[in-house]
Amino acid sequence: TGYVTLDAGFVNTASCSSAITYIDGGNGILRYRGYPIEQLAQNSTFIEVSYLLIYGELPSASQLETFTEQIRRHTLLHEDLKRFFDGFPRNAHPMPVVSSAVNALSAYYQDSLDPSDPEQVELSTIRLLAKLPTIAAYAFKKSVGQPFLYPDNSMGLVENFLRMTFGLPAEPYDLDPEIAAALDMLLVLHADHEQNCSTSTVRLVGSSNANLFTSISGGINALWGPLHGGANQAVLEMLDEIHAAGGDTKDFMRRVKNKEDGVKLMGFGHRVYKNYDPRAAIVKQTADKILDKLAPDDELLGIAKGLEEVALNDDYFIERKLYPNVDFYTGLIYRAMGFPPRMFTVLFALGRLPGWIAHWREMHNDPATKIGRPRQIYTGHTARDYVDLSQRS
Numbered sequence: 001t002g003y004v005t006l007d008a009g010f011v012n013t014a015s016c017s018s019a020i021t022y023i024d025g026g027n028g029i030l031r032y033r034g035y036p037i038e039q040l041a042q043n044s045t046f047i048e049v050s051y052l053l054i055y056g057e058l059p060s061a062s063q064l065e066t067f068t069e070q071i072r073r074h075t076l077l078h079e080d081l082k083r084f085f086d087g088f089p090r091n092a093h094p095m096p097v098v099s100s101a102v103n104a105l106s107a108y109y110q111d112s113l114d115p116s117d118p119e120q121v122e123l124s125t126i127r128l129l130a131k132l133p134t135i136a137a138y139a140f141k142k143s144v145g146q147p148f149l150y151p152d153n154s155m156g157l158v159e160n161f162l163r164m165t166f167g168l169p170a171e172p173y174d175l176d177p178e179i180a181a182a183l184d185m186l187l188v189l190h191a192d193h194e195q196n197c198s199t200s201t202v203r204l205v206g207s208s209n210a211n212l213f214t215s216i217s218g219g220i221n222a223l224w225g226p227l228h229g230g231a232n233q234a235v236l237e238m239l240d241e242i243h244a245a246g247g248d249t250k251d252f253m254r255r256v257k258n259k260e261d262g263v264k265l266m267g268f269g270h271r272v273y274k275n276y277d278p279r280a281a282i283v284k285q286t287a288d289k290i291l292d293k294l295a296p297d298d299e300l301l302g303i304a305k306g307l308e309e310v311a312l313n314d315d316y317f318i319e320r321k322l323y324p325n326v327d328f329y330t331g332l333i334y335r336a337m338g339f340p341p342r343m344f345t346v347l348f349a350l351g352r353l354p355g356w357i358a359h360w361r362e363m364h365n366d367p368a369t370k371i372g373r374p375r376q377i378y379t380g381h382t383a384r385d386y387v388d389l390s391q392r393s
């Protein structure tokens with residue numbers, strides 16, 4: 001069976017070759033298809049970045065128009081799929097609702113399941129990009145007991161999502177373009193991050209030739225964990241807890257450093273970045289801007305900045321090269337926009353979707369791809385004989 005090496009957590013093992021995203025963790029560099037994240041965040045849009053990640057190049061004006069139009073045409077959910085949401089308890093976390101609904105797309109759209117048919121892959125790609133915002137908004141509406149709003153295809157993807165989430169049928173939705181632009185930019189920042197836990201999951205599920213919808217559903221589940229995308233919700237809960245206890249960051253930091261009850265500084269640390277996460281730097285600026293406008297009295301931003309300052313000057317964090325990651329400041333922005341903490345990881349999923357799709361497609365187009373099937377180091381019993389039930393103590 002050959003020589004097997006153990007690399008728990010894949011710290012040093014590459015699972016594939018990829019031309020999508022480049023990270024230099026030591027220098028805090030992130031590029032999609034060669035383009036620096038700072039330039040994309042400032043100049044591009046989520047739709048354009050989705051195109052870039054999936055097809056490899058920035059679109060021409062006509063390519064962008066066609067792509068946008070295709071997505072626009074697929075925003076509706078099958079009427080029966082709408083009823084699917086009624087089966088969940090109202091107090092359910094939206095992540096399992098969203099991942100289940102995405103998995104259910106395999107049942108409702110059976111004409112786009114074949115991974116070996118490029119036209120079907122194209123159709124499932126467009127369907128996912130178009131329908132995930134609708135699914136996410138419906139999961140939110142279900143949780144607050146409000147009616148679902150059909151997509152309005154005269155609006156852009158992010159604007160439509162905001163309207164379906166916060167709008168009501170009884171009154172026109174008053175869209176704030178600055179909020180829409182900020183959310184669009186945050187989705188750009190989340191759009192890909194090479195072989196992270198959820199993307200590796202999407203690749204692994206897809207490597208068995210499972211369809212795109214079901215592979216993405218697997219990725220959404222992996223993302224939910226607090227060590228990954230669930231960290232944005234966990235950060236806000238941590239800040240709330242510190243605030244409720246009187247805002248004492250020193251005592252909290254003491255517990256983190258002593259590893260008391262496994263307490264971590266959520267939103268800090270990263271497997272690859274051993275320097276400031278370039279996404280966190282951009283998010284921090286946005287947090288200043290958005291909170292100044294929407295929630296100038298929010299005391300949690302001050303607590304977050306205080307924690308960061310303490311951490312960046314503390315030996316525990318310096319020695320371990322722990323810096324704020326993308327999740328540290330995002331929750332404060334989402335909350336100021338009106339999202340409850342339970343929706344934060346759903347927003348991460350919306351952003352990461354094009355990255356997952358790009359990786360799934362790259363994997364299928366790579367002749368070197370084989371089914372993902374890691375080996376193990378066996379540590380169990382050596383061979384022993386079966387003992388009859390009457391003979392067992």
Ligand code: CMC
Pocket residue numbers: 009196226227228229230231256263264265266267268269270271272320322325326327
């Ligand atoms: N607070 C306190 N100590 C930490 C933290 C933290 N947030 N992160 C790492 N450490 C310590 C860890 O205990 C270990 O210490 P020691 O050497 O004494 O055992 C050392 O730093 C190395 O950490 P590690 O756990 O071996 O690092 P990893 O690469 O396996 O884990 C991580 C990376 C992101 C899971 C981890 O840093 C973490 O749990 N951070 C908090 C959760 C979080 O913010 N996750 C979001 C990640 S970025 C976006 C995303 O992927 O979704």
